Amino acid sequence: MDCCIIFALWYFVPLVLLIHLLFFIFGDADFALLWASLVGHKPEDKLKGLVVWVTGASSGIGEELAYQLSKCGSRLILSARREEELKRVKRNCLEYSNLQDDDILVLPLDLLERASHEEKTKAAIQHFGHIDILINNGGRSQRSLFLETSVDVYKALMELNFLGTVSITKHVLPHMIQRATGSIVTVSSVAGLAGVPLGTGYSSSKHALQGFFNSLRTELTSYPKLVISTVCPGPVQSKIVHNAFTEELNKPLATAGDQEHKMSTSRCVRLMLVGIANNVKEMWIAQQPFLLFHYVWQYTPTFAWFVTNILAKKRVQNFKAGLDADSSYFTKPKTS
């Protein structure tokens, strides 16, 4: 017996610590999500045949969600503002999966037009009979310093990222409550966990989403099969920087910069689907140093300011040099 305890102490405990350390240093997701990706349910097994509504499905993460979900055999409702883009995504889904035309509903929707959300929800339910998973993905980012930014931009960010999402959720949730089952997954951001320079309004809207969904989850404890999840990605390849708000409402960003250094969209979405298949409540998905930084932020917020200042200074420097703000944090910015 004593031998077993000594064996456990000498070999098992250090091994567990080593695994944690490796996850910590090399992982691109939080412990729960990485663990689920190693030993949990496979999205292909859990999501097959489910009806999934994806907002913001015309580009970036939403578009990739459509492709990977269709390969898993999920039936899809694709929403964003541009119908033609959604039709293109649908064609690609049909080409690369076994889904039939009727398995994918193109449902154009503007998150800002809240008066239309009830009718859109009814249309989705009418087509498939029910909705299993809502993925609140549509949204826009921001690249501008607070002192230079109009308050209208803050209003627009809250209207789109926060109220647009709350509104769709408000219409879908009663349907899921009636069935006592379903998942509402919301794409927040690491900017919803910690502060981020050049994104005071964006970060506020994502913090608002975190607060909203963490609170909503506590109101739904009598529905154990109703899952509320938030996803917090770090920088991921997409059109997010091209589409970001700047100092003024309709002013486009001068240069979006190279996005190559960011996490691939496919890796981010794969991890999201693993999280959804395993009911992970909060998913952190980011390359280093972002992931480590957010652990530090959660465990020792005061110490985190030391790291925050280094990253923040670099982000503003990159922005002022005309680069994408998230260009390398460890080299000098080059403008030429």
Ligand SMILES: NC(=O)c1ccc[n+]([C@@H]2O[C@H](COP(=O)([O-])OP(=O)(O)OC[C@H]3O[C@@H](n4cnc5c(N)ncnc54)[C@H](O)[C@@H]3O)[C@@H](O)[C@H]2O)c1
């Ligand atoms: N890419 C990243 O680095 C990153 C990091 C963290 C979080 N996110 C979040 O991921 C989500 C998807 O962003 P992305 O990176 O794929 O960017 P993206 O710009 O490529 O896609 C955004 C999607 O939202 C849609 N959208 C924008 N305004 C809309 C409106 N008024 N009504 C309906 N749809 C609208 C766009 O049409 C598009 O389909 C966003 O919520 C974003 O905040 C992205």
